[in-house]
Amino acid sequence: MNPAMSFLDSIFVNLKLWTLNLIGHFLPGWAVILASIVISGVVILCLGPVIMMYLTLLERKVVGRMQNRYGPNRVGPWGLLQPIADGIKMFTKEDIVPTNADKVIHLLAPIVIVVPALMVFLVVPFGRDMTAADLSIGVLYFIAVSSVTTLPIFMGSWASRNKYSMIGGMRTAAQMISYEVPMTLAVVPVIMMSQSLSTASIVNAQEGLRWFVFTPWGLAGFVIFFICTVAECNRPPFDLPEAESELVAGFHTEYSGMKFALFYMAEYMNAFTLSAIAVTLFLGGWQGPFLPSWVWFFTKTFALIFAMIWFRATFPRFRVDQLMGIAWKLLLPLTLVNMLVAGLWYFIPGITGWVGAAVILAVSFLGLTALNKPVIPEKRVYLLEN
Amino acid sequence: MTRPQIAKEKNPVFGTGILQGMWVTMKNFIDSYFKKADQGGIFTIQYPEELCRISENSRNFPFLVYDAAPDSPRCTACGICERECPTKCIHVEMAKDTAGKPLRKPAVFEIDYGLCMNCGMCEDVCPFDSIFMDRVYEIAGRDRTKDMLIGKDALLKPNAYFQKIRPKDAADIDARRKAAEAKKAAAARPATPPDAGGTAS
Amino acid sequence: MSETILNEPQTLEINFGPQHPSTHGVFRMRAVLDGETIRGLKLVIGYLHRNHEQIAENLTYPGVFAYTDRLDYLNSMQNNFGYALAAEKLAGITVPERAEYIRVIMAELARIVNHLLLVGFLLNDLGAFFTPCLYAVRERERILDIFEDVSGSRMMCNYFRFGGVKNDLTENQLGEIRKVVSRLPAFLDEFEALLSKNEILCMRCQNVGGLPKDLAVNAGITGPMLRASGINYDIRKTDRYSIYDRFDFKVPLGQKGDVYDRYYVRILEMRESVKIVEQAIAGIPRGEFLNAKTLPLLRNPRLFKPAAGEAYGRIESPKGELGYYLVSDGTPQPWRYHVRAPSLINLTVLEEMCVGQKIADAIVILGSIDIVLGETDR
Amino acid sequence: MDTQISEVKTQLETGLPDVKLRTIGNSILLENPEDLVRAAFFLKEAPAFRLDYLSSITAADYLDYLESVYHLYSMEKKTGPIVLRVRVKREAPRVPSLVPVYRSADLQEREAYDTFGIVYEGHPDLRRLFLWEGFEGYPLRKDYRQEDTDVLEIADIEWLEKHGVNVPEKFKTQARELAAAGKRALSEKPAQPRN
C-alpha cells in the first residue's frame, strides 16, 4: 500500500489521535480518556441523524427515478437541502397527543426507539481501526440491542390507544421475534468460520478478497441475513407494521411532528446499521483493494441500502400469515441446513466441498419452496371467447 | 375443438418472478438518466418553468368577448346561459338607461368560478357568440366567496384574445358574424340571432 | 353484523374509512376482526351522495351530460356513452357512422385508462410503493392528452352529444391516437413482467376473495369481475350496441374469480381494447360527426322534448353494466332519471368475499372490485 | 309490443293463472304487488326464459302512485330485458322484496327505499343507503321539498353555538319566527313550471 493511500486510509484515526495528543498537553490523563470517549460518541451521534437525513433523500431520489420521475429537486442544488427543509417542517409541526393516550409513554416511545438504533453504531467497524468499541461479543451485542427495538414500538402502539396502532404493534412483535431467529442462525456459520464474536476480527478473517459471501454457505447466509434485516427494520416488502394501505401508518398513526420524525429516524438508522452489519459479516467489511478502507465500507453499505430502496420500489407487501410462513417454514430450515453446510465446507476443503455445499443448498432451497405449497404460484388458464 | 386461451405458466424456480420485476424497475432507473420522456425516460413536467401543452379545444372557465370596447360587449344579457347553466353559477342583470329602458347589454355579469364545472354548456347555447371557454388555470384565491366570484370587468376580454387562444373557431365565428352583418346591412332590418351555424366549437 | 360476533371476547371492531388511504374515496367499512381475520363486514356509503338523480330531473336532457361525467369520474367517456344511448333510444335519434366510430374509439380508450388506473391502485393496495401505479399513470397521461385535445378536458370530457359527438377527430388526432395505442402492447408486456409472475403478487392474490359463478350471477355482478368468475357476459357482445358487432375482439374469462383473475382479466381486456381501437381507426369513414337534425336541439336545449315514454340504455362500462333508465313526460326535463351503477351493485358481495380472510385481503378485494365513489354514492 | 314480451305474458298467464297482469308498452305490470316474488321466481326458473340476472331495480313517482320497476335479463340465454313493474299507493307503499330470489336486489332495494320510501317487505336489512337514519322525507318523490340552507332553525343555532360559532341575531329571530309559526325551513320549489 502506498503512503498516500495509507494516509487516506487512516485519516480519521489519525485525526482523533492528533486531537487527543493536543488535549493531553493541557489536561490530565483521565480527561484524555474521557475526551476519547466523547469524540467517538459525538461522531456517532452526529453520524446517525445525518445519515438518516440523507438516506431519506436518497430513497426519494432513487424511488423517483425508478418510477420515471425526478424526486425532490427544488430545495437546494439537486434537492440536497430537502432533508433540512423536512427537518424544519417536522420541528414546526403541531404535536398532537390523542386525548385518551397514555401521555408519558406516548412521549417516551419515540425517544427510546432511537437509543438501540444509535447503540448498534458502537460495534460497527467503519474502517481499519475504526470501531468505536471493539467488544469481544460484538455480534451478540448487535443482536441483543436490535432486539430491544420491539419495546418502544410496543410502547408507541399501546400508548396511542388506537386500534390501527394496536394491530401494528402486534404485527411488529410477531414479525421481529420471528425474523430474529433466522437472522441469528444465519450469523452462526460466520462465527464458526471466523471463530470470534468480535466484529473487528470477523472483518480481519475476510482478509483480501476472501469475503464470506464468495462461499456457498456465505452467499446463502448473506441472502437470508439480508432478507431478515429488511424485515427487522420494517421495510418493504415486510413493512406490515406500518402498512399504509391497511393500517394507515401502523404503530405511529397517532404521532406527528418531531415524535414522528424520531420514529422515522430510528427506521432509517436501523436500515443503515443493519446493512453495515451485513457488510461486516458477509461482504468483508472494510476489506477491499485499491481504495481506502472506509470508502469500501460505505460503498458496500450504500449498495445494500440501495437494494433495500430497490425492493421498496418493486414489491407489493406480504400478508401476515405469509410473512410468518416465510420466516418459519423457509428461512429457518434453510439456516439450519446452512449451518450443516458450513461445517461440511470446513471439513472437506477444496472444490469437492465447494460444489457439495452449493448442491446441498440448492436442493434444499428447491425442496423447501416446493413443499411450501401456498407460496407457489398456480398455473392459470384464461379463455378468450367470442 | 380447442378454444383460444392464454395459459399462464408458473415459474420453474421460486423467486424468478421477483427477480424479473426487479429487472424492470432497474431498467426504468437506468432509462431515467439516459432516455427521453417518450422512450421510457422521466415524464414529469417541471411545472412553473415548463408548462403543459394546451390544446386548442381545451376549456376551463367561461369568459365574455367584446369586439370594439369593453362597454359594448357582444353579450345582450338575454339570460339564456343563466337559465341553462347546470350549476346555476351565472348571474346576469340587464343594464337599463336612466329612463328604465333595457339596454341589451349586461349591467351585472357574474360567474362563480367556485361553482362552475367547466362543462361548456353556456358556450353551446349562447346565440350571440359572446361567451366562450377560457384556458387560464392559475386562478387560485384565498377566499372562495370573494376571489372566486368573477365580475363583468374581469370576464370581458377582447376578441383578439379569443382569436389567439382558439384561432380556428374564432375565424369561423368572425366570418359568420361578418356575413350576418353584411346580410343585415343589405336587408336593413333587425338581425335574427344566427342559430346553429357551424359546429359547437 | 350480528351483535353476537361483537360480544365475543376476542373480537375487535375496526372502521376503515371514510378517511383511509385505501378505500378509494370516502367509502367506509365496519369490520369485525378476530386477530387479523375478518369475521364480519358491513359497508356504509353515502358520504359522497349528492342526489345525482334529482339534480338531473331538474335539468334539461343535454344539461345532464356534464353531470354524468362526475359519476365515474375516471372514465367520463363511458358515462356519456350510456346516457347518450338511453336518450337516443328515448327520442329516436340516429347517429351517423363516423360518430359511432369516434364513440367506440373514445369508449375503448376510456376503458384502457380505467383498467390501467385500477391495476395501478390495486397494486398500491397490495403495498407496492406507487411504482406500478406511476407506470400506469404514465401511459394514462398520453391518453388523457388525447382526451383533452379532442374534447377539451382531460377527465370531465363531456364529449358525447345526442346524435354524435361534440368535435370531429382530425387526421392529426387520429394519428396521435394510433401512436399512443401502438405503444400500449409493449407497455403491457413491461407491466406484466413487473407484476404478473411476481411471487409476492401471486401469493397475495391467488385464491383470495374468490367469487363462485352462481353467486356472481345472482348478485348481479357485472363487468370484469363477472368474467373473472368465468361467465361469458359482455354487453358489447350480447347487446351489440353502437357498432361493436363490427369489430373482432374476444372476451377473456377467468376460472376462479379470485383477485388474481380479476387483475389478469383486466390486463387481457386492455389488450382486446387496443385491438378494437386499432380496427376502429382503420375503418373510420368520412362523414358528419353529429346528426345535423339534433344540432338545433343542442343549441336550444328546451326544444329537446322526447315523446312520453321510457328507455333503458346500458353499456359495458369498464366497471360493469352501466344502465340509464329514463322516463319522459314530454317536457324538456326528464321525469325520472335513474343510474344503474355497477360500482354500487358489485359491492353487494363484498362481505361474502371478505369474511374469513385477513384484513390485508379485505383491502385488496375492495380494490379488485373497482369502485369509484362518485358512482357508488351518486 | 315485441314478441318476447307477449311470450312472457302468455307463459306467465299459463304458468301462474291467478296472477293478474297486463302489458304497458314494452313491460308487464303486475296488478297485485304480492305476486311479484312468485312471478320473478317463475321467470327465473322457466326454461324458456331463464331470467337469472336482475339488472336494475328502480322506482318512480307518478303522483297518483309509486312504481317499482325491474329490468330482468338472462345471462344464460343472453336475452332481455323483460321489464316488470308494480304499482303501489303513495301512502305506506309496500312491495315484497326480491332479495330471496336475486341477491342483486339487496342494495338497489335499499336505494329505492332511501329515495322513495317504498318498503320492501322481507328485505333482510332495509335501512337507508345513502342518507342517514333520521333523514326526513324521501328526496326523489315529486313532493319532496328541500331544506333551505340559507335559513337556520333553532336546532341548527343551538348546534352552532355549542360549537363556538357566533350566530347573528338576524338568524335567531328568523328561527324563532319559524318555530312560532310551526314551520320548517324549506326552500320553495323552483319557480320554473314544467312546460
Place this chain on the structure above:
Amino acid sequence: MDILNFGIKVGIYALMAGTLVLAVGVVTLRNLFHSALCLAATLIGTAALYLVFHAEFLAAVQILLYVGAVVTVIIFAIMLTEHIAERSVAQRNRQSLPALLGILVLIAVTGRILLKTPWAVNPATVGARVTVADLGAALMGTYVFPFELVSVILIAALIGAVIVAKKEKSS
C-alpha cells in the same frame, strides 16, 4: 485517574439505585403495562451491571433473552387481553396476608444461606476473564449432558405448546 474512577463509581451506584427503583416500580405500579415496561427497564439495568463487571456475554444474553423475548411475550399477552391493560388492577386482595408470610419465610431462609456461605474468593480467579470461547468449551465439554438435557426439555415444551395451540384452534 482518581476523578475518573470516582465518576465511574458514582455512575455504577446510580445505575444500581435506578435499577432498584424500577424493580420496586414493577411490583407497585397499578397499570400492568407500565409494570411490564419497568420490568424491561430493570432487566436492562441488570444487564448494564453485568457489563460493568465484565460479563459481556451474560449481559448480551440477558438483553437478548429477557428483554427481547420474555418481556416482549409478556407485553404481547397484556395487549392481547385488552381488558387487563386498560384497567388498573387492585394491588391487594385476600391473599395478601399469606403472601406476606411466605415472603418473610423466604427472606429468612435466603438470609440464613447468605450468612452461612463462606465468601472466601480464590485470588487466582479475581483477574481472570471468562471468554465466550471458554463458555462454549464448557457447555460443549464438561456440561454437555445437562446442556443437551435442557435442549430436549425445551423442544418437548415447544412441541407441547404447538399441540396445545392446535387443539384450541380446532375446537
